[in-house]
Amino acid sequence: MRVLVVDDSIVFRQLLTLGISSGSEIEVVATAKDPFDTRDKILQSEPDVMTCDVEMPKMNGIEFICRLIPQYPIPVIVLSSVSNAVFEAMDTGAVDFVVKPDMGNMKSVEQFIYEIIEKIKIASIAKIVQNTVKSSIYSDNGHGSFDSGKIIAIGASAGGPESITRILKNMPVKIPGVVIVQHIPPVFSRLFAERLNKSTNLKMKEAETGDYV
Numbered sequence: 134m135r136v137l138v139v140d141d142s143i144v145f146r147q148l149l150t151l152g153i154s155s156g157s158e159i160e161v162v163a164t165a166k167d168p169f170d171t172r173d174k175i176l177q178s179e180p181d182v183m184t185c186d187v188e189m190p191k192m193n194g195i196e197f198i199c200r201l202i203p204q205y206p207i208p209v210i211v212l213s214s215v216s217n218a219v220f221e222a223m224d225t226g227a228v229d230f231v232v233k234p235d236m237g238n239m240k241s242v243e244q245f246i247y248e249i250i251e252k253i254k255i256a257s258i259a260k261i262v263q264n265t266v267k268s269s270i271y272s273d274n275g276h277g278s279f280d281s282g283k284i285i286a287i288g289a290s291a292g293g294p295e296s297i298t299r300i301l302k303n304m305p306v307k308i309p310g311v312v313i314v315q316h317i318p319p320v321f322s323r324l325f326a327e328r329l330n331k332s333t334n335l336k337m338k339e340a341e342t343g344d345y346v
Contacts, residue, residue: 134257135162137180139171140212141189145233149184152246159253168197175205182256184231184249187213187222195222202226208256210249219321220294220328228259229291232318255291283309284346290316294325301333310346311335 138149138161150161163178165171167189175183187194195218198209202225211222211230219230229252234245285308289297293315301311317325322339329337338344 134159134182134253135178135180136160136253137162137171137174137178137183137207138164139166139168139183139189139194140164140186141166142186145186148236148242149249152242153184153250153253155246156250156253159250168192168194168201171197171201175207180207182208182210182253184210184212184253185227187211187218194218195225198222198227199225208259210252210256212249217324217328220325223295224298228256232321252291259291280309285309285311286314287311288314293317298329298332301329301335301337304333304335306334308335312340312346 136153136159138146138153140146140149143166146164146166150164153159153161162180163174165174169191171183174180185194185198189197194211194213198211201207201209209222209227211219211227212233213219213222213230214233219227222230231245231249231252234241236242287297287300294317297313297315304311315322315325326337326339329335
């Protein structure tokens with residue numbers, strides 16, 4: 134798997150290069166310091182997967198991915214601190230994200246490297262879907278019926294947040310309760326639930342012990 138690393142920090146580029154290259158069957162074929170440097174590196178190195186920082190000078194990662202995917206449909210994994218920016222990046226075409234580690238905590242760095250390697254392996258076989266048409270929120274007249282003795286269960290990993298959002302935006306309001314298991318860092322599960330609550334007609338929240346579905 135050929136990987137292109139894009140990050141404005143030379144220290145972080147070096148960390149990623151060393152860490153990712155420790156994974157079996159993975160090679161960092163090029164690094165880039167900003168979106169403008171990246172285009173030439175894509176043409177030269179022909180990567181299978183790209184990692185991209187969300188916060189970069191000249192052009193942020195979200196705008197960059199939005200411009201990149203239509204021309205070069207490469208699976209992109211975004212790197213970010215805790216914020217809704219990762220979901221915006223996935224809306225524009227990124228397949229997954231990883232939270233940047235605490236550089237002063239070796240255990241945090243090791244966990245980050247392990248996670249980025251696993252997600253690169255998954256991303257390398259991902260199908261890139263360009264969001265040329267936005268899903269519209271489904272609505273009905275409120276007279277639908279359903280079996281209250283059933284629930285809808287959804288499970289997802291890489292690429293899940295965008296897929297789940299698309300599915301739920303097209304769900305009628307009158308449906309059984311929905312439970313979602315998404316492989317996602319703890320803090321982001323709350324942000325994701327809040328985002329779904331605002332963008333769909335369904336009442337969504339992060340699960341808590343004692344919740345009744």
